[in-house]
Amino acid sequence: MMSLKGCVVVIFILTFRNLLLCDAEEFKGETTTIASNTGNHTKKFLLKMPLKDYRDATKNKVKKIKLKDGRSATEHDIGSMDGYVLSMVRLASELPTKKCPVLLVHGMFQSSDRFLNQDKSQSLAYSLDDLGYDVWLFNARGNKYCQSHVAYAPHEQKSEFNNYSYEEIGCFDLAAAVDYILSKTTFKKIHYIGHSLGGTFFLVLNSLVTDYNEKFDRAFLMAPLGYHTTITNTNLQKELNDPTSLHEALIKVDTFEIFPYEAYVPNQDMVPDNCLGGKTWETICNELQIQKIMGIKSSNNTIAETRGGSTKILIHWAQNIKNKKFHRWDFGEAKNVEEYDGKDPPEYPLNAITVRTKIIYSPDDNMVKDTDIRALAKQMKNATTRKVKRANFKHDDFIDGEYIMEDVYSGILKDLEYPKPLVRRVNGTNTNETESKPASLTDIPWSALLSLVGILLFIFISIISCCCKKKDANGACATNAGQPANA
Template identity: 30%
Template sequence: MYTSSPSLYLLVIIIIKQISYITTEKLPSALSSIELATKYGHPPTQYNIITEDGYILAVFRLPGRSRIPVLLMHGILDSSDMWMLRGNTSLAITLANNGYDVWLANSRGNRYSRRHKILNPDTDPAFWQFSFHEMGYYDLPAVIDTILNESGAKKLSAIGHSQGNTMFYVLGSERKEYNSKINVLIALAPIAYLHNTPPPLSIVIQLSPLIESLVKKLGVYEIFGDNSTTGLLVHKFCSTPDIAYAVCIEQILFPVLGFDREELEPEFAPTLTVHYPAGTSVQSILHFLQIGYRKMFARYNYGSKVNRRTYNSPDPPEYQWDKITMPIALLAARNDRLSSIPDVAILRRRLPSVVFYLENPRSTLNHVDFIVGRNMPVYLFPYIFQILHENNHFVD
């Protein structure tokens, strides 16, 4: 439980309201996904995919000679950029260099998928009424169908990071016909439960009812978008060389995701912070906080009144693990403070089709090392290529 402090409540409101008066400036320049892929030798094709509910998603294809496409799905507040920031030692470029047909998706609401057929993200709050549920239920089917149609393959392989895996659990549970379209999901830093997260995140989870009440009162829908006040502040502040590492990495990122200065070095910090965060809905953050607070992997909790209208129940329904039959490889890290080993263990017990499990032998591997660590080709890529080799099956 939590105790509501009126003075704390008022202070947070004042701070957030004052932030809105800060003069906005242009973000520091950053290479786009198209520019990154082209820079490293793989000029991509862009697809603008429209979901069932009208969102327009940007997906980039790095064509390869392999007949089996590989879909890379980023985590929360992230984008397709992150898979290429390390250049020739990044996962997307390494896969492309080895002949894989690589597809980089962007979930709704980030910098590449902030579009809709009807809704305006700047003026329509309805645009932002989504979380990983809608990403799994609508975004992934649209992306998977497009990939299979364009490639001629019957099945694909997928690699997810963090929320990029949560989406697949929703897909397998809610749209079970898609289980058979996936050779294997390689789940890097998989997230489904947040029972065992240490401070400071555990404190935020306990305060989540207060946080949810505040954002609703203030009418905040988007967070850390490129043109939002929060996004402009973070990118401007954290791209400053003297601040990027000492504050944004060591004081903010590492306490939540795990400390590992060897893999995320000071020289790389400005490159990371100009691309990350890439924006999402506030509801996406709140959904994960609800999972931690309620200790249930369930649909979004709107409150009993709206839940009854939406789910015909005062409580949101839990996702059904037994329907998730796609083969899944779980790759966890002992120094991951967000996707902790005990929480991954709960997930592993729930999933009926785990084909591979690994606690990475590198003891300081953290949550973000899986996608931007300096030495990924040494401690991570051999396992990914092994799993792909053992599970990739082309169906005529």
């Protein structure tokens, strides 16, 4: 029979394992509920979610594919709640693992190719796969892998198909991806890594549909687009200064997506200056450096290979830049009252996000300022920030940087492999890499408390055992296992 000391050792090992790894329990589907502290505008959003759930409309088709380095992978078709057919790539690691699945999420007008086209020595996806993680690559509606809908044809019904912003991608596409991954694994939580707008999707989902906070173990956001009190590209800021007029003008010329399909012959090479379908807005396309944003490195990419997404994504971002806030879609005063119960669009309630999150930024980023990143993190309950040390590190360097493994990814891998215990901030203060001491004992995770109890019991039993061995024959303790103590 196992001794008391042996039991304590087992308890200590198990609780310490739970502190380091996310829960490896069978996932059971749950219905989305509305948190009691959720704002009225959020409740209205959840109540207006599609009455018919299309997530099973694709029959979840899976096919085997080969990646460019020769390793195996699978491509999974899934459906969003509002009917878009999405595609995810799963790297098929051959290593047995007890590690959480990891979801990698691309940025604005990009696709999963951004992670798969990295040099192998600098690849985050391949490094995670080599370490035994179950790696999934996300694709948002409207990119080249997600060009279908259960009701709308993307080219014939382009206004309906492209009627979405990054809010719908976060609340519908990302939610569907997370639920699908959990349904295909034995885990209750996943890790999340997003770049640029890929970080924004995470912020939108977990601030509006708060149940999803329980489905993420750790999150790493690389230069997420949120607050924009300052933008370094003043030319772009000037071009986007009147997003309402810009949106109306694009609608008048029947332009609803980046690189509109009808503006080109399908196999024609792209002209980046015309990403919005005409010379009128070429300055916007040039200032955006649209090819670099989309990861286009050669000049012979056709329309089928470079599909980006809805122009509403760009307009929503422009609204935030103009208003210097991170808020929901601005319909205009009259419609805002109907949708949000107020004339102004409400800001995303970032304080509803409870996932342990690390936001990585560069002071030299040309898309989002470091001061705005720190302000964003300050609104979140469990967020810390990390500054990239390399000078002149730009927004696209988070994917294309020559030394990105050294500058960013190695830190993410280290945090995943050797996580530190969660410690919450006090009074909303935030520092790089470290967080303040907990305000109370209840702020410490249960797994950490259980581990502490296990350690203390282990020390206590060890002391008692040691003392017993020093007793003489007339003492009250037995010196050997199974020997009765003297009276």
